[in-house]
Each structure stands twice: as structure tokens, then as C-alpha cells.
Amino acid sequence: MTPATAATGVQPRPVRHNPPAPASAIGYTLAKVTGSPSSDFPADLQRIDFDALYRGESPGAGIPPMSKPPWDTKAPKDNVIAWQNGGWVHGNVLDVGCGLGDNAVYLAQHGYCVTALDISPTALTTAQRRASDAGVDVTFAVADATMLHGYTDAFDTVIDSGMFHCLDDDGKRSYATAVHRATRADATLLISCFCDANPAHEDWPRPAVSEQTLRAVLDDTGWDIESLETVTVRREIDGAETEMAFWYVRARRRAAV
Ligand SMILES: C[S@@+](CC[C@H](N)C(=O)[O-])C[C@H]1O[C@@H](n2cnc3c(N)ncnc32)[C@H](O)[C@@H]1O
Numbered sequence: 001m002t003p004a005t006a007a008t009g010v011q012p013r014p015v016r017h018n019p020p021a022p023a024s025a026i027g028y029t030l031a032k033v034t035g036s037p038s039s040d041f042p043a044d045l046q047r048i049d050f051d052a053l054y055r056g057e058s059p060g061a062g063i064p065p066m067s068k069p070p071w072d073t074k075a076p077k078d079n080v081i082a083w084q085n086g087g088w089v090h091g092n093v094l095d096v097g098c099g100l101g102d103n104a105v106y107l108a109q110h111g112y113c114v115t116a117l118d119i120s121p122t123a124l125t126t127a128q129r130r131a132s133d134a135g136v137d138v139t140f141a142v143a144d145a146t147m148l149h150g151y152t153d154a155f156d157t158v159i160d161s162g163m164f165h166c167l168d169d170d171g172k173r174s175y176a177t178a179v180h181r182a183t184r185a186d187a188t189l190l191i192s193c194f195c196d197a198n199p200a201h202e203d204w205p206r207p208a209v210s211e212q213t214l215r216a217v218l219d220d221t222g223w224d225i226e227s228l229e230t231v232t233v234r235r236e237i238d239g240a241e242t243e244m245a246f247w248y249v250r251a252r253r254r255a256a257v
Contacts, residue, residue: 054122076106079192091156097163101127108136146174151182176221222257
């Protein structure tokens with residue numbers, strides 16, 4: 001069984017490696033716009049206007065608008081399903097960088113009390129509608145994950161499906177510190193982010209987070225990594241099936257930083 005099969009339960013299909021840059025794949029587009037790849041991810045990504053992106057407008061100078069964000073699968077992500085099935089979700093849940101809300105809806109359907117935060121009010125309008133259509137209650141609010149103002153000692157599980165790699169190095173540290181403050185003793189932090197195992201492509205580097213960065217950021221901010229694995233996921237982007245490597249991280253909150 002390939003890692004992709006293990007992660008998704010679907011049989012592998014032919015995939016396109018190192019595809020040309022699809023206009024809607026934010027990683028490629030941003031890398032092109034911001035120049036050569038940095039150590040982990042173009043720092044300029046933090047200046048991306050996610051709300052403009054969700055409004056269907058250009059999210060930054062020189063970046064074309066997208067008709068639909070590439071992560072809008074209208075379904076919970078495989079990583080979130082795997083975390084739930086693995087028994088790693090417990091207590092009060094924070095979905096940080098929740099986007100269009102499908103992961104939050106899925107966890108609410110499984111009986112969790114879910115707070116879902118995103119920096120984009122436009123994304124949250126759609127997320128709220130999807131929760132309402134699904135008949136579940138989710139508390140949605142606009143918040144910057146690098147600060148999480150107003151949330152202290154509130155959550156037992158944090159899920160981060162695809163937000164960590166949107167932050168630059170300082171943002172990653174601020175975020176990990178903020179979620180430490182926002183969580184209770186023994187909380188679990190579950191992150192899925194782009195991995196630097198993705199094949200290199202000179203013109204179109206993918207967003208990438210190194211193992212070293214993950215370990216340093218989390219260790220320095222009060223999180224013990226209990227599990228760290230790479231998983232290959234196949235997604236259709238602009239009609240082409242594309243293979244992407246992700247880190248799946250499970251970390252436990254230490255009492256003291
Ligand atoms: C790749 S999308 C993933 C969305 C969703 N979690 C999913 O699995 O489909 C990343 C999300 O993080 C949000 N985001 C980026 N930076 C953020 C920040 N500093 N605070 C809160 N949300 C942020 C974006 O608005 C976007 O919705």
C-alpha cells in the first residue's frame with residue numbers, strides 16, 4: 001500500500017509530477033511572484049490578502065484572482081478524518097485557519113464543541129452557511145492565529161489543516177505560542193502542512209516546511225512532538241491530478257514553555 005493509499009483509502013491513480021504552474025495553485029503562484037524559494041516558504045506569503053482571494057479578487061500584486069481556492073474540496077480533509085478516526089480529537093476543539101469550514105462541520109457532526117477561526121471574514125460567511133446547511137452549530141469568528149486575542153485556557157484540541165505553512169518564521173512561532181496560551185493542560189495540537197519532501201521544481205517551488213523548523217518552533221513554544229510523519233496526498237488542481245507531500249504532526253502541550 002502506498003502512503004497515499006494508506007492516507008486516503010483510495011487506490012492510486014496516475015499522477016503528474018512537477019506539473020506546470022496551475023494559475024489557481026497558491027503555492028506555485030506565490031513562489032513565482034515572490035521570487036526564488038526561501039529556506040522554508042516565501043516570507044511574502046504572510047502579506048497575502050486571504051480575504052481578497054476568497055472574494056475572487058487578486059490576493060496580491062501580480063497574482064491573478066482564483067475562481068475557487070485550490071483547497072476548497074467541499075469535504076473534510078483526509079488528515080482531519082484520520083485524526084478523528086485515530087482518536088486524537090478530544091474535548092473542546094479549535095479549528096484554526098478553518099477556511100470554508102468543512103473540517104469544523106465534520107467535527108461538529110461527530111459531536112465536538114468546535115470553535116473555528118480564520119483571518120478572512122469572507123471565508124467565514126461561506127463556512128457559516130455550510131454549517132447551517134449541515135444543521136450543526138459551530139462558533140465561527142475572525143481572528144489572527146498569530147495572536148488569538150481573547151482565547152486563553154479554552155481548548156483541548158487544536159486542528160490546523162493547511163495554515164501553518166501560510167506563516168513566515170516569526171508568524172509560526174507567534175502562532176505556536178498563542179495556541180499554547182489558548183489551550184489547557186495536556187492539549188493536543190494536530191497540524192497538516194506542506195513538507196519539503198515535495199520534488200523540487202526550479203521555476204515553481206512548492207511551499208515547504210522542514211522537519212527542523214517544525215521541531216524547533218514547537219519545542220521552543222511548549223509543545224512535545226509525539227508523532228511526525230509524511231503523507232502523500234493526491235488532489236485535483238485545475239483538472240490535473242497532483243501529488244503533494246504533507247507533514248502530519250501530533251504534539252502534546254507541555255505545562256511550561
Ligand atoms: C490553505 S487554507 C486551509 C483552509 C482549511 N483549513 C482547509 O483545510 O481547507 C489556509 C487558511 O488559513 C487562513 N489563514 C492564513 N493566515 C492566517 C492567520 N494569520 N490567522 C488566521 N487564519 C489564517 C487563510 O485565510 C485560509 O483560510
